């Protein structure tokens with residue numbers, strides 16, 4: 001009872017504690033039985049964690065605009081959700097918005113890969129030569145702005161309420177953390193879970209250093225869009241090499257300042 005009341009009263013704090021517990025548990029498990037040696041892992045984690053300090057203020061600031069747009073859409077009954085049959089039924093409302101917001105994230109991810117000026121920001125996430133739970137937060141501040149602006153657009157087009165946005169946020173963060181862990185799911189479990197959801201096995205393929213694998217498995221929470229739009233790929237653990245073929249230099253990829261400069265340099269597509 002006390003635990004439930006605490007969660008309801010401190011929703012934001014509960015989310016932070018929830019994510020911190022998952023990230024810390026996975027990180028410790030990776031340290032104990034993962035492939036990356038502890039000393040290299042510490043340096044790698046420290047570098048990727050630096051991106052939290054650039055993302056957090058931007059995210060907090062831009063979230064104000066998301067809430068303003070959402071409040072306007074809700075007050076004016078604006079958005080595609082009002083054209084969905086039976087949208088007043090809460091199951092139809094929540095499931096439709098969850099699925100449509102996920103489609104929005106899929107479209108956003110494809111756009112980030114296909115337009116050169118945007119890809120230069122997104123490739124910072126792909127430039128990690130080791131993928132582990134800390135890779136989740138490796139995002140150029142430019143991409144933090146672009147991603148949040150796209151979310152503003154989806155909120156404006158769809159008109160979701162605050163509860164569905166928060167539920168989606170919890171699922172999205174949980175699946176993003178899991179997708180980047182060093183540990184792949186056992187094959188049979190992956191076949192079941194991966195039929196609907198993005199698994200580490202699928203997202204690791206997205207982090208393979210070469211095309212066509214980089215341009216596959218764009219899904220955020222659901223894997224159904226990749227199956228539907230022909231971007232679904234599998235690749236075994238032994239064949240998967242992390243990083244990006246245009247930026248293979250560990251000296252560049254391991255320095256925060258060098259990474260921040262990547263989007264402003266000339267792009268060499270392979």
Ligand SMILES: [Zn+2]
Pocket residue numbers: 109113122126206
């Ligand atoms: Zn990507």
Ligand SMILES: [Zn+2]
Pocket residue numbers: 125135180203207
């Ligand atoms: Zn990733």
